[in-house]
Amino acid sequence: MASRPNLLLLLFILPWIAWSAWRPHDRVTWWLEVTPVFIGFIALAIAARKGWRFSSFVLVWIALHMVLLLVGGHYTYALTPLGDWMKEWCGFTRNHYDRIGHLFQGIVPALVTSEILIRNDVFARRGWLHFTVISFCLAFSACYELVEWAAALISAEAAESFLGTQGDPWDTQMDMFLAGIGSLISLFLFKPLHDRSIAKLHGH
Template sequence: MDSRSHIIPLFLAIVITVIAVWSGLNPTDRAVWYAEVIPIFIVFALLIITYPKFQFSGLAYFLMSLWLIMHLIGAKYTFANVPFEWANQFLTPILGEDRNHFDRVAHYIIGFYSFPMAEWLLRKRKCGMGVAFFFSLFFIMSVAAAYEIIEWQYAVIEGGNAGVEFLGSQGDIWDAQKDMLADTLGALTALMIYLIARPICAFTIDIFNLQAVVSCQFFAKC
């Protein structure tokens, strides 16, 4: 792997570490913070541990980092109370709900993990493009459903304000279903980006050999 290709994941790792430290300083609800950061630390640790054996493209790392960052922000404030008024003014007329939409956007971004999943399947030659596309989509949908079950059980077991804040439904009885839909739409978006990025990578390899390494490392490794 070219030394230049380490710059993007290293930079993102530093940014995430700094935000994680900030997130842990006087969070709104410490119990909720602990519960929210568990999946972050698991994903972050897995990416670090597996890095020597497998490196994703720069774009894949960027997309994965978006969820880590948003989740750390949500953990600090609790998702229902993140300062997000500037975006809510734009999203409320579109989504038709008078609520804090930070949680919904975060779920949408979780779907971006379909991009690295498809990239891994194809680079490891586990399957063809069609299977990789649908497997990655269904993988995200499964994770989304599993996480909603975890939220529900945590709310039941923990109870009180911490349970309510972790669940983050904001009074919407269909919150779980809407969150899963947001995850699915995010996955479809990321897979569309992947389908576009791969031809860009291939074209650069065929035409501009000098730029092939840089282009493939950021967009989608072939």
Template sequence: MSKRKIYVFMLIILLFLFVWSAIHPVNRMVWFYEIIPGVLLTIVLVVTYRTFPFTPITYFFAFIGIIIIFAGAHYTYGNFPLFNDLRDAWHLSRNHYDRLGHFFQGVVPTIFFREIMIRKNVVQKRGWLSFILISISLSISAGYELFEVSYAHIMEEDIDSFLGTQGDQWDSHWDMLCALLGSLFIVIFFSKWHDHLIQKRSYRF
């Protein structure tokens, strides 16, 4: 199967998941808010496919990240059923699906910006690339946390259910730590493979 057919298949899966996510979500307002990043990312991937096609590894991580967003929007990040079962079975203090979501909040921006910066030759000295990528990832995570809190207060939403804090006053700090770990995960374990895929496609630098 060609890469193009695989990408089309992935897109079909995402469309079905979007429709499923929209059917009787736990909280319609939270669903609408949470689904936006996944929808925007999907649109960007489709629009840029011909003019700036990314490597398969970048599409793969984006695909997983969007699935996490759509599922989290449907159930809310603090009530994902499978992670409720894991919480109860392992006697955990909380549902950790939100942590997984924020881990990928570090993974996806890092892999995207890494590819863009390398192919556009944004950073002349590659030694600075990882530092810049991690900084961007943390900035996005921090900005997202600030937006969440501000939006929740402005819209007078139930803060705990809206943000998925589950009673943890340090939830925002843990979320940013998870995003940092997601960024480090890409930088440490996937940089060489990512470089190989970029060079293999003979992109212009």
């Protein structure tokens, strides 16, 4: 059943949603940061109604990305404890939790997109697959930066918390660069594990 893995994902994420929503640092920022989680569940539900389910490998990465978003939404990305610990341990000048988020913004969309294209036999050659997935991830990252910009214009109070630039004038460019790196990690480093997970799905 296509819906069973999605149900397990929901059961895993629900406690994180409850924790994240309990007295977040800034309620407006929380909604801005965690809305993709709810959109993700809606998209998975629609796909399940059509009989589609993602491989276990992709679902695990979707779950990790959701947790990352919920943690960032609770604290705001600039104040997340993990980023502060990294700052102390590595001598960083800023909280880099948002960098992890944008790396995931390349990893997870690349896994999702490549699996859809592979399983629907969209491309006969992997080269076109790689080109399309990387292009999509960079475009998705750019669109997300535009959403952040628009949200900052609408809500001046939440602008700094949501954007999380922390005084870095090249923050937008670095975010898109990391999304691109994330897509490369998915396509090349994770390829054997991803292919194996897709093969198991077909085996069932």
